[in-house]
Amino acid sequence: MQKALLIDPDKCTSCLQCEMACSFEHEGVFNPAKSRIKIFEFEHGRRSIPYTCTQCADAWCLQACPVTAITRNRETGAVEVNDNICVGCKVCTIACPFGTINYNQDTGKVIKCDLCGGDPQCAAACPTDAITYVNADWTGYARMQASAESGHGRPA
Amino acid sequence: MGWQRKVLRVDLTSGTAKSEPLNMDWAFDYLGERGLGTKYLMENMDPKADPLGPDNVLIFATGPLTGTMASTSGRYAVLCKGPLTGAIACSNSGGKFGAELKFAGYDLLLVHGRAPKPVYLHIVDDTVEILPAEEIWGTSVWNTEEWIKAHHENPLLKVAAIGEAGERGVRFACIVNDLHRAAGRSGVGAVMGSKNLKAVACHGTVGVRVDDPARFMAAARRGHELLAKSQSRQELTEYGTNAMIDLMQQFGGLPTRNFQEVQFEGTSKIDPAAMVAVKPNGHRNLLANKACFGCTIACGRIAHIDHEHFTVVNRKEYWHASGGIEYETAYAFGPVVGVDDLDALTFAGFLMNEHGMDPISFGATLAAAMELYERGIITKKDTDGIELKFGNAEALTVMAEKTGKYEGFGQVLGLGSKLMCEKYGHPEYSMTVKGQEFAGYDSRALQGMGLGYATSNRGACHLKHAVFAEDMEDQTGAGKAKPCKDSQDRIAMIDSTGLCLFTGEAGWGVEAFQEQIDAACEGDWPLERLLETGERIWNLERLFNLKAGLTAADDTLPKRLLEDPAPSGTAKGKVSELAKMLPEYYAYRGWTPKGVPTKETLARLGLGANA
Numbered sequence: 001m002q003k004a005l006l007i008d009p010d011k012c013t014s015c016l017q018c019e020m021a022c023s024f025e026h027e028g029v030f031n032p033a034k035s036r037i038k039i040f041e042f043e044h045g046r047r048s049i050p051y052t053c054t055q056c057a058d059a060w061c062l063q064a065c066p067v068t069a070i071t072r073n074r075e076t077g078a079v080e081v082n083d084n085i086c087v088g089c090k091v092c093t094i095a096c097p098f099g100t101i102n103y104n105q106d107t108g109k110v111i112k113c114d115l116c117g118g119d120p121q122c123a124a125a126c127p128t129d130a131i132t133y134v135n136a137d138w139t140g141y142a143r144m145q146a147s148a149e150s151g152h153g154r155p156a
Numbered sequence: 157m158g159w160q161r162k163v164l165r166v167d168l169t170s171g172t173a174k175s176e177p178l179n180m181d182w183a184f185d186y187l188g189e190r191g192l193g194t195k196y197l198m199e200n201m202d203p204k205a206d207p208l209g210p211d212n213v214l215i216f217a218t219g220p221l222t223g224t225m226a227s228t229s230g231r232y233a234v235l236c237k238g239p240l241t242g243a244i245a246c247s248n249s250g251g252k253f254g255a256e257l258k259f260a261g262y263d264l265l266l267v268h269g270r271a272p273k274p275v276y277l278h279i280v281d282d283t284v285e286i287l288p289a290e291e292i293w294g295t296s297v298w299n300t301e302e303w304i305k306a307h308h309e310n311p312l313l314k315v316a317a318i319g320e321a322g323e324r325g326v327r328f329a330c331i332v333n334d335l336h337r338a339a340g341r342s343g344v345g346a347v348m349g350s351k352n353l354k355a356v357a358c359h360g361t362v363g364v365r366v367d368d369p370a371r372f373m374a375a376a377r378r379g380h381e382l383l384a385k386s387q388s389r390q391e392l393t394e395y396g397t398n399a400m401i402d403l404m405q406q407f408g409g410l411p412t413r414n415f416q417e418v419q420f421e422g423t424s425k426i427d428p429a430a431m432v433a434v435k436p437n438g439h440r441n442l443l444a445n446k447a448c449f450g451c452t453i454a455c456g457r458i459a460h461i462d463h464e465h466f467t468v469v470n471r472k473e474y475w476h477a478s479g480g481i482e483y484e485t486a487y488a489f490g491p492v493v494g495v496d497d498l499d500a501l502t503f504a505g506f507l508m509n510e511h512g513m514d515p516i517s518f519g520a521t522l523a524a525a526m527e528l529y530e531r532g533i534i535t536k537k538d539t540d541g542i543e544l545k546f547g548n549a550e551a552l553t554v555m556a557e558k559t560g561k562y563e564g565f566g567q568v569l570g571l572g573s574k575l576m577c578e579k580y581g582h583p584e585y586s587m588t589v590k591g592q593e594f595a596g597y598d599s600r601a602l603q604g605m606g607l608g609y610a611t612s613n614r615g616a617c618h619l620k621h622a623v624f625a626e627d628m629e630d631q632t633g634a635g636k637a638k639p640c641k642d643s644q645d646r647i648a649m650i651d652s653t654g655l656c657l658f659t660g661e662a663g664w665g666v667e668a669f670q671e672q673i674d675a676a677c678e679g680d681w682p683l684e685r686l687l688e689t690g691e692r693i694w695n696l697e698r699l700f701n702l703k704a705g706l707t708a709a710d711d712t713l714p715k716r717l718l719e720d721p722a723p724s725g726t727a728k729g730k731v732s733e734l735a736k737m738l739p740e741y742y743a744y745r746g747w748t749p750k751g752v753p754t755k756e757t758l759a760r761l762g763l764g765a766n767a
Contacts, residue, residue, distance in 0.1 A: 013454035015447035016252075020225045023363065024373075030224050031259060031363025033312075044335050045446050046458045046477035125225070127384065127452035 002077040004136035005113075005120060007050050011130035014039050014048035018122035018131055025121040026111070034104065036113040037122050037131075050122075050131055053100040053113040055079050061112070064095035077136060078115040086110060157365040158220030158676035159183055163196075164262045164284060166277065168351050169210060169269030173277070173284040178263050183220075184679060185762065187686075188263065190246050191652035191693035193217030193235040196264060197244070198696060203704035207239035207343070208325060208350040210270040216257060216316070216356065217265075219654020223258035223364040223449075225376045226672045227383055228656035230255050230449030237704065238342035239350075240327045240517065240572050241591040241615040244700045247330070247344045248619075248651060249316075250448030251337030256314035258654075259360030271352040276300075276317075278308065279358040289354040294320060296510045296560075297332045304357045317355035318345045319512035324562035325349060326570035328517035328593075336479025336509040337448065337456075342592060342614055343572075345512050372675035379659070379668050383452050386663030392455040393445060395428040397483040400596070401490070402427050407628070408725010409601030411594065412491040413546045414523035415587050415714075418598045418722045422496025426486050430498050431457070437464060441498055443477050453662055457481065461506070465499040467553050474506060481505050484618075487596025488519025493526060494546030504556040511560025517572060520593035522555055524573040525565075527585045534580060540564040587717075590615035590710050599717045599734075601727035602627040604636035607737045610711045611640070613697035619657060620647055631726060633733030637740035648697075649690030692761040695753050699763065708751035711738060 019035035027034050037052035056062075059079045062070040069085035070092060072078070081101075088108040092101050101112040113120075115133075123133045134141075159178055166173045179196075186192045193215045205211035215235040222229055232254025238245030257265060260281050271286070274293040278285040292300045301315040314334060322329035322345030329345030330338045339345075348354075366372040383389045391399055404410040405423040412420040424430065431442040439462040447454035459480025461468045468474040481489070481501050485508070489501040508515045522544075528534045529544035536543065540558070542565070544551050558566030568576055573593055577586035587594050592615025599606025604623030612620040622643040623636055646666060650657055653669055666683060674681040701710075712718075717732045742749060746757035758764050 013445060013447040013451075013456075015451050015454065016255075016449055017225060017227075017452065020450070024225065024369075027363070028369065029363035029365050031361065033259065033361035034363065043476050044458065044478040045456075046443055046460075048446065127227075127380065128454070 002136040003118075003133050004055065004077070004139055005052065005115070005123065006132045006134045006139045008130050009047060009049045011128040012039065012048045012050055013128055013130070014041055014045060015127060017125040017127065018050060021121040021125035025116055034111070036111055051100065052122075053079065054098070055113075055115065060095040060097065061092035061101050064091045066091065073114075076115050076118045079112070080114045081110055081112060083107070083109050157367050157678070158224070158673070159188065160258060160261050160263050160362075160364070162262050163264045163266060164279070165266045165268070166284070166286065167268045168271040168275065168286070168353060171271070171286055173286060175262070175282070185689070186693060187649065187652040187673075187689050188219035189217045189222070189231065189233045189652045189654055190235070190248070190648060191689060193233050193246065193264065194244065194693060194696050194700065196266060197235050198700055200266065200268075201237070203237065203700050205237060207237040207242065207347060210351070212237050212347055212350070214267040214344070214347050214351060214353075215264060218254050218258045218263055219652055220677050221672060222654030223255040224366060224676060225373065226450065226655055227376070227379050227452040228448070228450055228659050229654055230451060231654050231656050232257065233651065234331055234339035234344045236344055236347045238344070238592075238614065239325070239346045240343040242704060243590050243615060243706055244613055244697050244704070245342035245344055245347075246614055246651075246697070247339035247341050249331070249333055249337050249339040250451070250656060251334035252449045253314040253316045253333035253358065254654075255449040256358045256360050258364055259362060260358050261360065261362040265356065267351060267353060270350065274352045274354050276304065276353065276355040276357060279356065281360060281362055292354055293323065296320070297512045298335060298510050300355050301335060304355060308357070310359060313357045313359045315355055315357045317512070318348050319510065319560060320562055321511045321513045321560050321570065322346055322349035323354075324570070326513060326559060326562065327572040327575070328514040328521070330512050330514045332509050332512050338509065338512075338514070340514040341516065341617065366676040367678050368675045372672065375671035375675050379664065379672060380452055382663045382668060383659065389453055389662035392453050392658060392662055396445065396455050396457045396480075398428050398431065398481060398486050400483040401486050404596065407601060408722065408727055409598045410491050411487065411587075411596060411598045413494050414492060414527045414585065415594070415598065415716055416527070418601055418725050418727065420491035420494070422490065425496040426481070426490045426498050426501055431459065431480065435462065437462070439463075441502060442480055448656070451656060453656075453658060455658060459502050461502050462499050465503070466550070467500060467503040474503065478506050479509055484595055485515045488515045489552055492519055492523040492596070493552055495549045495552050496547075497549040500549035500553050504553050507553070507556045507560050513560060516595055517593040518556065518559060518569070520587055521569050521573040521576060522552065524577055524585045524587065525569060526551075528577070528580055528582060533582055538565065538568075584715055587714055588616055589713060590706065592616045598722065598727075599713055599732045600722040600730045601631065601725060603631060603633040603733055603737065604640055606713055606717065606732040606734055607633070607636050607640050607741060608644070610713050610734055610738065611644075611741060613694070613701055620644055622647060622660070631730065633737040636737050637744050640741060641744050644694055645687060645690035647690070648693040649686050652689070652693060688761070692763065695757065695761055695763055698753060702752065711751055
């Protein structure tokens with residue numbers, strides 16, 4: 001079963017444990033500058049939004065890559081960059097409409113979320129379940145349930 | 157690791173910035189943050205120096221665990237000699253700035269001298285620039301952060317800045333980072349202003365490593381789990397620290413109307429329930445809770461002001477959300493000044509962060525001014541025509557803004573309550589220790605708290621000791637000396653790790669700190685070593701103060717708390733028993749009856765050279 005990251009911004013407290021977990025998993029160092037997931041704050045922190053790659057089924061970055069360095073992992077559904085092939089041309093960073101693939105000037109390659117091979121560390125580290133890893137076919141399920149339960153003002 | 161092993165030294169007089177290796181002997185003896193900062197302060201300045209002169213040294217200090225996955229790893233300290241107190245100032249802050257300084261590769265930032273013209277520091281890893289601050293000098297903290305990020309086209313910069321209050325030497329001016337977090341107490345913002353330093357902006361891409369990653373991550377995860385399961389952590393998450401106001405009201409330890417009383421009739425209008433109540437017009441004060449860097453508690457409040465409220469009805473620029481009230485802000489803008497208008501408290505809180513001032517000291521200073529006014533010692537002629545009576549919400553908000561902008565009577569309030577009350581010939585109405593105003597706990601109801609206030613090295617402070625449980629159980633001064641001293645040493649250690657004190661309030665014992673430090677840092681860090689480090693730090697702070705000219709006579713409380721009994725509550729009829737507790741405390745500390753560390757104590761702690 002393919003799973004996907006489910007992001008619930010209302011639960012995000014901007015603790016940035018996810019950014020550290022990501023860089024630690026991929027680079028062995030606590031370094032938000034190298035995190036594939038970033039938190040964006042608005043209105044003095046009233047809203048904080050975790051943002052990362054959504055693993056497009058028909059990915060712009062994959063299509064744009066001139067050396068076929070980007071492929072889709074059949075098991076996890078993650079769109080992955082092969083560092084051995086990547087030449088750092090950065091055309092994928094132009095192609096992605098979400099900005100979630102970026103260049104790493106230390107390595108000369110691009111980096112993006114790869115779901116940690118099926119055990120995403122951001123979700124593991126998140127203290128509030130703002131990031132969870134759920135059935136990819138049912139990311140909307142919890143919201144549907146909450147909406148159904150609310151009754152929309154009808155008498156019980 | 158844990159440490160970056162690098163210190164950035166800036167001399168604003170000569171306009172130079174250079175990095176140097178961290179003194180590892182000092183790191184092994186003092187750990188980091190508060191302890192290591194104190195050692196660097198001792199070795200880099202004369203404690204007799206003028207706090208607002210160029211020979212004061214301003215230090216931004218992270219801990220070895222700052223910027224790691226330990227929960228609450230966002231803490232850093234700002235150290236200098238405090239202009240409010242003439243004693244050592246060590247102010248603690250969270251937010252994101254401290255972690256960013258660590259990610260840029262530095263354990264400490266030392267700032268010497270005074271720039272000839274206003275400047276700010278721009279730090280991106282190894283690249284350090286001292287840049288002109290003409291365009292932001294004279295503007296607010298919020299404007300400063302916005303300008304710097306836009307000017308450098310770098311939204312990833314983290315900014316610590318002062319407002320006009322710091323520039324103009326308001327004695328309790330603070331340094332605000334990330335818009336609504338602060339190194340709040342003792343006037344560290346005024347020191348930054350005296351150096352013509354407007355802001356420090358930092359972006360780091362180097363990252364932080366630990367000595368034993370596998371063991372560290374296992375310890376960090378255990379720490380996370382402890383907090384996740386903790387009931388007291390859940391309360392902090394849900395209510396913030398303001399849950400304390402209902403407890404203190406019930407107990408009778410809530411300083412009201414400049415400590416004339418210990419209970420306040422308006423508490424229910426400014427407590428956590430009030431913060432989530434929905435007004436008839438649909439307005440609700442509290443919007444969300446947020447965390448500092450690395451923190452899995454998230455006690456921070458985000459709130460907004462009712463757009464119809466008198467303070468902001470014609471001021472759209474204040475209609476946005478920002479940092480909401482915590483307990484200390486609630487006490488300082490609520491009971492101590494007699495105000496029960498939640499929107500007024502919230503607005504005044506916004507002003508503190510916008511202009512860079514300590515709410516505790518501002519509120520307690522205003523309370524003293526209100527008592528002077530009600531007793532007829534000052535009049536409307538002094539107070540710009542404002543009726544400075546207890547309970548006047550408009551007086552609170554107007555004076556907060558005047559002080560932030562250093563206008564009119566705000567210039568007098570900006571002296572802090574000790575100098576202000578002395579100016580009007582009535583020092584007895586200033587509720588301070590060593591010149592610093594009390595926090596929201598009355599020493600007559602909480603005896604051990606009173607001892608802690610009197611002996612804290614940075615003046616009246618509620619955070620440097622922890623005898624709350626003992627005080628709630630036994631309202632006499634008996635047996636308070638030991639838990640006071642022990643907790644002071646333990647907290648000095650915690651304040652030196654880079655983690656937040658609130659983990660101790662939310663489920664962690666000392667073992668949790670010990671495990672994570674031992675795994676992250678080189679060398680062995682058994683519990684005894686860590687606790688001894690805390691005791692060493694406390695004694696070094698004491699030595700700084702003794703060299704600065706403080707004596708045992710400064711370890712005291714105002715007459716009101718020593719002689720005027722609490723008028724109500726569980727401590728009705730009681731005064732502080734400081735006279736009984738203090739000698740016991742000195743003895744337990746291994747100090748002389750005059751409060752000086754003995755040669756034996758100093759030798760035991762490796763401080764013999766400082767005797």
